[in-house]
Amino acid sequence: MLANLLLMAYIATEPNYDEAKVPGYTLPDLLTFADGQPVAQASDWPARRAEILELFETEVYGKTPEIQLPMEVEAFAEVLNAQDGTIVQQQVILRFGEASPEVNLLIYRSKAATQPVPAFLGLNFNGNHTVRADPGICITEAWMRNNADLGVSDNRASEQGRGGQADRWAIETILNRGYALATIYYGDIDPDFDDGFQNGVHPLFNDPNREKRAADAWGSIGTWAWGLSRALDYLETDSNIDASKIAVMGHSRLGKTSLWAGTQDPRFALVISNNSGCGGAALSRRRFGETVGRINRSFPHWFCHNFNRYNGKEDQLPIDQHQLIALIAPRPVYVASAVEDLWADPKGEFLAAKHADSVYRLLGTDGLPANQMPDLDQAVMGQIGYHVRSGGHNVTLYDWERYLDFADRHLR
Ligand code: GTR
Numbered sequence: 001m002l003a004n005l006l007l008m009a010y011i012a013t014e015p016n017y018d019e020a021k022v023p024g025y026t027l028p029d030l031l032t033f034a035d036g037q038p039v040a041q042a043s044d045w046p047a048r049r050a051e052i053l054e055l056f057e058t059e060v061y062g063k064t065p066e067i068q069l070p071m072e073v074e075a076f077a078e079v080l081n082a083q084d085g086t087i088v089q090q091q092v093i094l095r096f097g098e099a100s101p102e103v104n105l106l107i108y109r110s111k112a113a114t115q116p117v118p119a120f121l122g123l124n125f126n127g128n129h130t131v132r133a134d135p136g137i138c139i140t141e142a143w144m145r146n147n148a149d150l151g152v153s154d155n156r157a158s159e160q161g162r163g164g165q166a167d168r169w170a171i172e173t174i175l176n177r178g179y180a181l182a183t184i185y186y187g188d189i190d191p192d193f194d195d196g197f198q199n200g201v202h203p204l205f206n207d208p209n210r211e212k213r214a215a216d217a218w219g220s221i222g223t224w225a226w227g228l229s230r231a232l233d234y235l236e237t238d239s240n241i242d243a244s245k246i247a248v249m250g251h252s253r254l255g256k257t258s259l260w261a262g263t264q265d266p267r268f269a270l271v272i273s274n275n276s277g278c279g280g281a282a283l284s285r286r287r288f289g290e291t292v293g294r295i296n297r298s299f300p301h302w303f304c305h306n307f308n309r310y311n312g313k314e315d316q317l318p319i320d321q322h323q324l325i326a327l328i329a330p331r332p333v334y335v336a337s338a339v340e341d342l343w344a345d346p347k348g349e350f351l352a353a354k355h356a357d358s359v360y361r362l363l364g365t366d367g368l369p370a371n372q373m374p375d376l377d378q379a380v381m382g383q384i385g386y387h388v389r390s391g392g393h394n395v396t397l398y399d400w401e402r403y404l405d406f407a408d409r410h411l412r
Contacts, residue, residue, distance in 0.1 A: 015289050017342050025285035027320050030359055042363050045329075053263070053327055055319045060279070061260050062218035062304030064226055065205045069096040073234060077136055086111050087175055088240075091128075091138055094230055096204055103188045103201075104128055104138055105231055108171050109180040109240055118245030118269075118411045119180035120403070121231055123224060123254045126150050126157070126165050127185045133163025143191035143199070168251070170400040177404045180241055182231060186254060189227035190220045194301040201227070215305040221279070222304075224254065225261035232267055245269050245411040249403060251395045252344070253302065256280035263327045270410055271333045272403055274395050277344025279303065281335045283321055283352045284314045288345040292317075321348075322355035325384070329356065330363040332410040334385035336399055339376055340392040347373060353386050360384055381406055 016022070031039040031048070039048045057063045072095045079089040088111055094103040106128040109117060124130065129137040130150060143155045151160025174181050186192065190200030197206065197213065201223060218226075228248055236243040247270035250258030255276025262271030273281045278290035279302065293311030296303065310317045325333055335353040337346035350373045357367035365383035374380045377398065379387035385406045389398050 022286050030326050052323050058216045059306050061222045063216050064222050105184050107182045110175040116242040117180050118242050119182055120247045120249050121182045122249040123186040124183045130161045130165035131169045132166055140185045142187040168395045170397050186224050190223040219303045220301050221257050224257040228261040229265045247407050271328050274336045275338050275341050275344050275393050281352050282345040282348035285320055286348040288348055289343040322352040325356035326359040329359045330365050332383050334406050337388040338391050339388050346388050353384050
């Protein structure tokens, strides 16, 4: 009996990696209003977009609070001559009132730049000090998942981590190509564990009179996306940066976040999802690799409570992730997969990008100029870009070079 129950539980949670076992599905139609009327022309799109956005807010990521917090900015430790005098390293602390955690923003730009430059903005997983080996980069005091390689113990970062994630950030390449790079440790905004939304910036928003959280209250992905918009608020005040040309980029859970940030905040001129998978660029209905039920069980704090309704019932979702990508239209969006990253469902990521194409075309752009998934390491770029690279779940120089090519096309 027990053995049978265990076997059933095992079957229910074992991820599917077999294309032949992907269930048949019908995607919710992008170009039909909820009342069945067709979206016939570009001028119909804003109203349809609003319907879809509301569904993502109520059923998936939760609603971003409308409260505007005051933002205090403290710049410190600017190094004008890092890397043999070729790059500028700038650090800024953002605070949102008395009880705010410190949100540390690290910015790199080329010393040679003579006018404001476009920039990539992305959250990092392990602290700003891991992005480049420089003793001057402030080490966050925020909670961090333990990591022996990066010297994180007792949930605190340490000196040992300096530069430990540098290979994910291609700083010199980005700067040489004429862009700046801005990054924040995501845990500065909201530590990534299920604490009942008591830490990070949550207490600044929580309503003390409400005992129970609303079923559509935002989860951590929403909070991290909010942090990206605050970084953009700051970049708008930085005269070295062209804030009308900010590409928001993220990997994995932070790729889900960059898509949600880019969706909600139209000031982001370009949006990049790197291996974002389930709850990001991958179609949920395929149930390939990570599924809705699995992600909600593993990370109960990432999405809103309502998302749990679709555990094992992806076909009942009123949206699917191609619609999230379409909400970014007509702004350029890039979806990148890695062939060995089956957990994130590369094919499902491609298909979501492809199915967003109808909206991009309705709005007069060339969408994603590919009918099938391109060959390995062959990027396709229209207003939607896509590649599937060799290798596994990571951000590599290959990925960055494609993002730079794509940004050159759209932001220059
Ligand atoms: C995994 C999670 C994925 C992805 C990844 C990451 O454990 O299942 O959805 O977000 O973490 O962020 O590295």
